[in-house]
Amino acid sequence: MRNGYGILFLLLLFHLAVPAQEPVDFVNPFIGTSNYGATYPGPVRPWGMASVVPFNVAFKKGAENQFEKDSEWHSRPYVAENKFLTGYSHVNLSGVGCPELGSILLMPTHGQLELNPEHYGSTYQDEVATPGYYAHTLDKYSIKTELTATLRTGLSKYTFPQGQSHIILNLGLGLTNETGAALKILSETEVVGHKLIGTFCYNPEDVRPVYFAIKFSKPATNFGAWKKMPPFKGVEAEWTKYNDTIKPYPQFRYELAGDDIGAYFSFETENEEVVYAKVGISYVSIENARQNLQGEQPDFNFDKTRQDARLTWNNLLKRIKVDGGSKDDKTNFYSALYHTLIHPNILQDANGEYPLMEKYGTGNTSENRYTVFSLWDTYRNVHPFLSLVYPEVQSQMVKSMIAMYKESGWLPKWELLGMETSVMVGDPATPVIADTYLRGIRDFDIQTAYEAIKKSATAPDSVNKLRPGIGKYRTLGYIPENHYENVWGTVSTSLEYNIADWNLAQLAKALNKKEDYRNFLKQSASYRNYYDPSTGMLRPRMEKGEWLTPFNPKAGANFEPVIGFVEGNAWQYRFYVPHDIKNLIKMLGGKSRFIKELQLCFDDGNYDMANEPDITYPFLFNFVKGEEWRAQKMVNQLIHKHYFDGPAGLPGNDDTGTLSTWLLFSMLGIYPHCPGDMSYAIVSPTFDKVTIALNANYYPGKELTIEANKSSKNAIYIQNLEVNGQKYNRYFIDHDTLVKGAHLKFELTETRKP
Amino acid sequence: MRNGYGILFLLLLFHLAVPAQEPVDFVNPFIGTSNYGATYPGPVRPWGMASVVPFNVAFKKGAENQFEKDSEWHSRPYVAENKFLTGYSHVNLSGVGCPELGSILLMPTHGQLELNPEHYGSTYQDEVATPGYYAHTLDKYSIKTELTATLRTGLSKYTFPQGQSHIILNLGLGLTNETGAALKILSETEVVGHKLIGTFCYNPEDVRPVYFAIKFSKPATNFGAWKKMPPFKGVEAEWTKYNDTIKPYPQFRYELAGDDIGAYFSFETENEEVVYAKVGISYVSIENARQNLQGEQPDFNFDKTRQDARLTWNNLLKRIKVDGGSKDDKTNFYSALYHTLIHPNILQDANGEYPLMEKYGTGNTSENRYTVFSLWDTYRNVHPFLSLVYPEVQSQMVKSMIAMYKESGWLPKWELLGMETSVMVGDPATPVIADTYLRGIRDFDIQTAYEAIKKSATAPDSVNKLRPGIGKYRTLGYIPENHYENVWGTVSTSLEYNIADWNLAQLAKALNKKEDYRNFLKQSASYRNYYDPSTGMLRPRMEKGEWLTPFNPKAGANFEPVIGFVEGNAWQYRFYVPHDIKNLIKMLGGKSRFIKELQLCFDDGNYDMANEPDITYPFLFNFVKGEEWRAQKMVNQLIHKHYFDGPAGLPGNDDTGTLSTWLLFSMLGIYPHCPGDMSYAIVSPTFDKVTIALNANYYPGKELTIEANKSSKNAIYIQNLEVNGQKYNRYFIDHDTLVKGAHLKFELTETRKP
Missing domain, CATH: 3.30.2080.10 (GH92 mannosidase domain)
Known part of the structure; x- marks a missing residue:
């Protein structure tokens, strides 16, 4: 099947290469993703609020991940040299010098549910990026991810293998040094919340929430929230099941808040079944994030969104x-x-x-x-x-x-x-x-x-x-x-x-x-x-x-x-x-x-x-x-x-x-x-x-x-x-x-x- | 002035002692606050949802605080032997065997604003407790605290010295082992939010939010939120101002979420000026917490609330x-x-x-x-x-x-x-x-x-x-x-x-x-x-x-x-x-x-x-x-x-x-x-x-x-x-x-x- 993707990828390249006469076709979003350029390859609209970026700067993993976000002054959600992906971030800055945003991460996985990003992360191959579009295939899961965006929303298309598939929301991991988030699972297809961002360039008082609303194209057969628990010592350590580890909250529907939290949605998928996830962003309220999502992305029309993005870019370029x-x-x-x-x-x-x-x-x-x-x-x-x-x-x-x-x-x-x-x-x-x-x-x-x-x-x-x-x-x-x-x-x-x-x-x-x-x-x-x-x-x-x-x-x-x-x-x-x-x-x-x-x-x-x-x-x-x-x-x-x-x-x-x-x-x-x-x-x-x-x-x-x-x-x-x-x-x-x-x-x- | 309180206290005792013929007058709420009885001396109505309890089980402080909540199996928000107070908790359990609730802590302080509970805590003296009433005086600040409660609200009366006085809300500290809270300061007199509680007896999946609405009788001249920041290492540690310490967010009005968060409200007080804080509780919503507060405690009528509590208890007893x-x-x-x-x-x-x-x-x-x-x-x-x-x-x-x-x-x-x-x-x-x-x-x-x-x-x-x-x-x-x-x-x-x-x-x-x-x-x-x-x-x-x-x-x-x-x-x-x-x-x-x-x-x-x-x-x-x-x-x-x-x-x-x-x-x-x-x-x-x-x-x-x-x-x-x-x-x-x-x-x- 991976070979299948490879051929598909070549066909796609060929298809895109032939009519390469429009300005948009000359754009290479990978430029600046090394040498500390701090740009990103994920889709964004011109002057757009939302973007969807493959986030690959968490965890040192030898040659696989040379650059780790916390081990140096690091302002990049994506680095070309790195290869270990831990999700797709939905608010990002392009070409800045301090760590900020790179937050609201969605990660598709497959098989046994795993909530630790160091374990659920995956390398990838067959990267493609054009204005308004990004794609690659996750080695660990054989999941193909395609990303596109509108001004205030991101749209992800995950092509899953057969079996138990998951989409994990991670509000703890990110580029920002600010902690703190809250979420609420509204149904088996929707989760909303907010994440504190800021402390840009370590300016301590600059923090604000970014609000989000996320919808899935398919109802999850199982879902829950999760939270990283603090370390316990002594008697408490003997009794608690989750000591300095990630604790799942199956079927949790109330507000969940914490420093390092998230949610998961599990789906029974057929082979090559597509599940879409769309994310609306707002800096005002959850309600506005939902409205932005509804207005700009009423369905899960990936091809149309991708084409709109391309056209919008081309018209400007x-x-x-x-x-x-x-x-x-x-x-x-x-x-x-x-x-x-x-x-x-x-x-x-x-x-x-x-x-x-x-x-x-x-x-x-x-x-x-x-x-x-x-x-x-x-x-x-x-x-x-x-x-x-x-x-x-x-x-x-x-x-x-x-x-x-x-x-x-x-x-x-x-x-x-x-x-x-x-x-x-x-x-x-x-x-x-x-x-x-x-x-x-x-x-x-x-x-x-x-x-x-x-x-x-x-x-x-x-x-x-x-x-x-x-x-x-x-x-x-x-x-x-x-x-x-x-x-x-x-x-x-x-x-x-x-x-x-x-x-x-x-x-x-x-x-x-x-x-x-x-x-x-x-x-x-x-x-x-x-x-x-x-x-x-x-x-x-x-x-x-x-x-x-x-x-x-x-x-x-x-x-x-x-x-x-x-x-x-x-x-x-x-x-x-x-x-x-x-x-x-x-x-x-x-x-x-x-x-x-x-x-x-x-x-x-x-x-x-x-x-x-x-x-x-x-x-x-x-x-x-x-x-x-x-x-x-x-x-x-x-x-x-x-x-x-x-x-x-x-x-x-x-x-x-x-x-x-x-x-x-x-x-x-x-x-x-x-x-x-x-x-x-x-x-x-x-x-x-x-x-x-x-x-x-x-x-x-x-x-x-x-x-x-x-x-x-x-x-x-x-x-x-x-x-x-x-x-x-x-x-x-x-x-x-x-x-x-x-x-x-x-x-x-x-x-x-x- | 402390002597003044002492005399007042004796007069009060005498006053209460004279007509001691009603059942309620025989109740000693301190019984069971030692020997692991796990009762508490703070006010609560019969079968009440809210209670207000002097919380004195945080931090080992030599002879001052012998029992520390995390160093043993500890289910008590208050222990008679301890003397180091770090606030008044508004949801509490009486006589249970696992740590739970003991949350939503308010602490009055005076002088320079200090947000670390280990530093802002104080010993106290002149404790009085009767059904529906608790009082003592904080040694460190010469603040007199009096507490009373309705079914779903707590009411605190703080008599401050002249100068810069504060009321600190702490949602991180508490008896519960569950982390996570969110708050929003609505105005200089109101803060609302929720706190996750549960994991009772380390049963990992039992968690729910408790919602609260807090109002003050006097507008704060200054206010803000705060959050304990995680430890940073390397380059980040060099730059960040708040490394593993409490970070204030002055004038913060947005949602703030995290593991260890709170808020502060500062007041310019005259000598012996009283500021009241009332706290409404709900397990359904913030809106219900506000309604409970409005319905049961429309004003800040401490004496009436205290008398009602006494009468209600007496009628049952x-x-x-x-x-x-x-x-x-x-x-x-x-x-x-x-x-x-x-x-x-x-x-x-x-x-x-x-x-x-x-x-x-x-x-x-x-x-x-x-x-x-x-x-x-x-x-x-x-x-x-x-x-x-x-x-x-x-x-x-x-x-x-x-x-x-x-x-x-x-x-x-x-x-x-x-x-x-x-x-x-x-x-x-x-x-x-x-x-x-x-x-x-x-x-x-x-x-x-x-x-x-x-x-x-x-x-x-x-x-x-x-x-x-x-x-x-x-x-x-x-x-x-x-x-x-x-x-x-x-x-x-x-x-x-x-x-x-x-x-x-x-x-x-x-x-x-x-x-x-x-x-x-x-x-x-x-x-x-x-x-x-x-x-x-x-x-x-x-x-x-x-x-x-x-x-x-x-x-x-x-x-x-x-x-x-x-x-x-x-x-x-x-x-x-x-x-x-x-x-x-x-x-x-x-x-x-x-x-x-x-x-x-x-x-x-x-x-x-x-x-x-x-x-x-x-x-x-x-x-x-x-x-x-x-x-x-x-x-x-x-x-x-x-x-x-x-x-x-x-x-x-x-x-x-x-x-x-x-x-x-x-x-x-x-x-x-x-x-x-x-x-x-x-x-x-x-x-x-x-x-x-x-x-x-x-x-x-x-x-x-x-x-x-x-x-x-x-x-x-x-x-x-x-x-x-x-x-x-x-x-x-x-x-x-x-x-x-x-x-x-x-x-x-x-x-x-x-």
């Missing part, structure tokens, strides 16, 4: 149409686009209800309410990308951010399911909103947004929730070391405030607030206080102005903690003033030293493609006339070194699409080098032709096209560029020009322009 | 009016009566709903639905006692038992909150129902009851849930050793079946079912198969008839496990055929040997006053003419040896009133020596005069009076007895005579009748 390039190029591009369109995801239920930001209660919205704002990552390129290609979505994301301000008094920093986790540094909501407005997306309440932005830029230390250290930042012009307990990385934090203030200044200018413009523009240049001419570095300072000593600009690479910097070293932050590069060049002693040092950053291993602070650096070569070829070359090298069609084909944690978006812009040949700056740096595009359909509700143009005539396969240098048929000599291009429907035509050669 | 006797005699008597009227308690909510027996779902009743049927204990004397004095209650208890049969298919054995825990042996529901019917209480469905009784007496091994071993018992006439895995104590179990069958025979006779009468009467004598003439003992046998060898009739005392017997040895079961004593006498070789052996049972230390199998033995002397003085003497000795006004004033576990009822009958001078037998053994009464008001709905007489003229204080021998003015020469008296309104008049002397 095809806004960017690519011609030419290799199959790998297309795979890398569309897989990156796919990964970029997962977060921020919707939070509201089908009835519009969602949990309020940072306070108890339920809001209601007729638009989308987005959540999972990893803004320190995404403000750099994801939101500019969405603004360009999916402005209607970016608009609603900004509306969500403004609603969060109204609900909680503050814009988000790292928002998760209505919780402000306060992860990372800076004030990234400001550039997101300013950038969005300046790009021409203005159907949101800019007055309230401005009020919110200015509040975080000016509120004093005692009350400022977003900008720790703001007092000294504003009075001294920098955040000194050893003054604030709550400031992580004085230099990095100040640099982030600088770019936020520069964005605030740009927004003020657009809104004709001249004084604000002047003040915040001035403030945005305060990084200069960190410039140490003796090292040419931005260097931490003490309150009285003295430099932090000793100081090693290379210390702090590879996420090693270092004084003054956040997830990076002085080298990696050396050029991070994207809004003021011209002055940076001057400060460093002029263009030639700037180019030398910037090149050294790459040549000497100081550039980290796997984290955000320096990802804009390759494009900075464009700031020096005649040196743009370096950007073209470097970007091309980085693309080919770090991005490829395989699980390790992302340079590191995708950071909810930020690393994927780097690839998208880089392959398009345009990169928004500074949020809030409406200019894109130009590098050599990858494809022969790219057509981006522009949203007529936001932009005057119908489509943006980028053509490239390559002299050869390895032509990576820009020999010539025409914009709208006119020769174009600059290596930057305005957003405004692009969204009017520009036609960019490149000529690329193997050798750089003389 | 005064059905037996005693004159004469010492203050200690009255204290012992009314305290025993008080303890007898706690279980079985009501299970239904104010709206009539209750959880069905052994299946999921809710029933509804207009009468009381009783629960906590520890029938192996209570069939011996508690139910005969209730039948005599509170027949309207006994009637509803039997109706509850019949309803359980209808719901689950079987009568109860050890029923707890709708669960059949199957604790202990035999078929004790049969004698309870037969005895009740034969005493003249007949307003229940005797046809269904008979059907239920006969089912358990005849259903074969394969399906018989109540009588394991029934196959061989019926075919061989005894249960052989090493045949059944599920039979605990072959001899004991057979003896229990014998008395059940004898009761069934008596009931059959009353219902004119002659064949059943003959068959079961014959079956009831099958204990004779265990009689081993060589030892004079009832001795375990093997399937082919051979005796169990080796055999030590003394092995098995003090609850040591022994083959063939249940919580006792061969000596303690030697005379346990109360329905067939005349034959036992014959079997043992006649009256003089019987008397000799029976006396030896006491003299040689083979009698255990602390457990049920032999508690009827002192009265068996009455079966031999001229030897009745031995019963009078022995009962008198046992009363004075084992029962007194102090925490250790019960011989052992009260077994939901069974040991207390032994005292009640013994002090009255009449003892129902065999359930189903309408005869009482007569011994010397304690009081000068006792008047028992008879319920006119059941009995023809208005009152039963027992008078005793004592020649001196130490007169314990019956010199003369008149019944209704006629000289009475027998030492047994019929139920029928008593309930016609008999007047018994004893003359007692210091020396026995010549």
Whole structure:
């Protein structure tokens, strides 16, 4: 029978391979599932609340399971190298850096009922994943699992062998470090409950319940709940039957609560009998989870759901149409686009209800309410990308951010399911909103947004929730070391405030607030206080102005903690003033030293493609006339070194699409080098032709096209560029020009322009 | 201020002491709180669902806390010797032998909020307990706590010092071994939830939720939930703030579930400011718990609730009016009566709903639905006692038992909150129902009851849930050793079946079912198969008839496990055929040997006053003419040896009133020596005069009076007895005579009748 599946699998591959002409067919969801990319291969809709992910990070099992979720800092529900599955999780995060969600696990098993996941887990084979679909076969049970999803539901199709088959719900196992769940079996086909999630990045107070409703297509002949019992000692240990083991509660129908609980449903199955399980998710209530399930998945129509998912993905992906390039190029591009369109995801239920930001209660919205704002990552390129290609979505994301301000008094920093986790540094909501407005997306309440932005830029230390250290930042012009307990990385934090203030200044200018413009523009240049001419570095300072000593600009690479910097070293932050590069060049002693040092950053291993602070650096070569070829070359090298069609084909944690978006812009040949700056740096595009359909509700143009005539396969240098048929000599291009429907035509050669 | 309380306490004592003429004023709820009596001093209504008990059995604390609930087989929420309080539990069992309930703990504290019970616990002083009231003062916080209760609610009055005061809800700590709870803070004055209880006597599958609703009289200025976090290791341990410790969730308003959770409410209090907490209980739903609270405790009227409780108790207690006797005699008597009227308690909510027996779902009743049927204990004397004095209650208890049969298919054995825990042996529901019917209480469905009784007496091994071993018992006439895995104590179990069958025979006779009468009467004598003439003992046998060898009739005392017997040895079961004593006498070789052996049972230390199998033995002397003085003497000795006004004033576990009822009958001078037998053994009464008001709905007489003229204080021998003015020469008296309104008049002397 396993051979039978194998043939079926090959047939299926063949069937899917033949018409592989649609963008969706190029997506490989396995990209990023190794090398700490932290993406997952399971089905999810674009910006979907629910996803169904093969969960394979529990238990060390020698070569079978190398990566164990609790034995390292582990934020992945699935790792390509691992092979020991313990269920399918129904709430998941893609490309984040802390363990969270990976919860509400369903596991199909067969034979004698076994409730210990270490024992019921199984290896698998014949993995297939396409957008909205995942399948494999469990070795231990010869069960074929197929998964698909709608926005707020997951649908699983289990093809069982003949005999006693089971579906086990596990609410104890998961990626989240938060414990606690409750469930209630309503009938032989339904179980509902909630699971506490949160403590994201070990922020202890961030917890909330996720609610679920699960239905099976076939009534269970037997069912029950289970709970892991604590260890007993002494007399109690002699008497109790379940000592530090899993205790079943057959036929239990009451509420069951605990740290490590679940349920099981047993079925008498014929050979190859299919049983479906569908799971509705809500962050508001069990009732809403049931309604979401009923509304989005009234039956168990797997094929229709799978096709809907594919179609939905394809409709979004095809806004960017690519011609030419290799199959790998297309795979890398569309897989990156796919990964970029997962977060921020919707939070509201089908009835519009969602949990309020940072306070108890339920809001209601007729638009989308987005959540999972990893803004320190995404403000750099994801939101500019969405603004360009999916402005209607970016608009609603900004509306969500403004609603969060109204609900909680503050814009988000790292928002998760209505919780402000306060992860990372800076004030990234400001550039997101300013950038969005300046790009021409203005159907949101800019007055309230401005009020919110200015509040975080000016509120004093005692009350400022977003900008720790703001007092000294504003009075001294920098955040000194050893003054604030709550400031992580004085230099990095100040640099982030600088770019936020520069964005605030740009927004003020657009809104004709001249004084604000002047003040915040001035403030945005305060990084200069960190410039140490003796090292040419931005260097931490003490309150009285003295430099932090000793100081090693290379210390702090590879996420090693270092004084003054956040997830990076002085080298990696050396050029991070994207809004003021011209002055940076001057400060460093002029263009030639700037180019030398910037090149050294790459040549000497100081550039980290796997984290955000320096990802804009390759494009900075464009700031020096005649040196743009370096950007073209470097970007091309980085693309080919770090991005490829395989699980390790992302340079590191995708950071909810930020690393994927780097690839998208880089392959398009345009990169928004500074949020809030409406200019894109130009590098050599990858494809022969790219057509981006522009949203007529936001932009005057119908489509943006980028053509490239390559002299050869390895032509990576820009020999010539025409914009709208006119020769174009600059290596930057305005957003405004692009969204009017520009036609960019490149000529690329193997050798750089003389 | 502590001195101030001291004076207040003395004044209170004095105030209560002056009018101490009502029965309720003689009750000392502390009796049985030491010596493993397993009673509790906290307030409870007669047959009440809720109670509020100072919980002092957590944590070993040297001399302060000698008895720790998990370090021994511990079924007590409160122990007199202990002094370290960790809260007040709102569901409790009185006088049971396995750890259960003792849950839903509220603890008032003061000062810095501390959530670890080992740290927030406190010693206390100035304890006062009367029916419906308990008070003490916490040393650590100078908080005075006063407790009272209604049927389904507890009300606590905390008098706080000035400053930051707290009330902590703890759902993790408790006597039950079952884990798991969920809660939701609804507002700054209300929290609701459920707690899983069960696994009674380590029966793994017996679990159910108890629901609660808690309201405070003052809005909390701060509140939150908390949860004990699991241990983390490695990288996670470095990052997590709460590693194997209690984590607070400030302002948390969502559902919180887990093994070890709770909530806290903080108040700014003035000096001596009172904050009340009221707790509604339900075994059906949170909504019912809220309704019970609203209905029974709409305000926070502590004094009224306390007075109502006192009045309710007094109205019940005064059905037996005693004159004469010492203050200690009255204290012992009314305290025993008080303890007898706690279980079985009501299970239904104010709206009539209750959880069905052994299946999921809710029933509804207009009468009381009783629960906590520890029938192996209570069939011996508690139910005969209730039948005599509170027949309207006994009637509803039997109706509850019949309803359980209808719901689950079987009568109860050890029923707890709708669960059949199957604790202990035999078929004790049969004698309870037969005895009740034969005493003249007949307003229940005797046809269904008979059907239920006969089912358990005849259903074969394969399906018989109540009588394991029934196959061989019926075919061989005894249960052989090493045949059944599920039979605990072959001899004991057979003896229990014998008395059940004898009761069934008596009931059959009353219902004119002659064949059943003959068959079961014959079956009831099958204990004779265990009689081993060589030892004079009832001795375990093997399937082919051979005796169990080796055999030590003394092995098995003090609850040591022994083959063939249940919580006792061969000596303690030697005379346990109360329905067939005349034959036992014959079997043992006649009256003089019987008397000799029976006396030896006491003299040689083979009698255990602390457990049920032999508690009827002192009265068996009455079966031999001229030897009745031995019963009078022995009962008198046992009363004075084992029962007194102090925490250790019960011989052992009260077994939901069974040991207390032994005292009640013994002090009255009449003892129902065999359930189903309408005869009482007569011994010397304690009081000068006792008047028992008879319920006119059941009995023809208005009152039963027992008078005793004592020649001196130490007169314990019956010199003369008149019944209704006629000289009475027998030492047994019929139920029928008593309930016609008999007047018994004893003359007692210091020396026995010549």
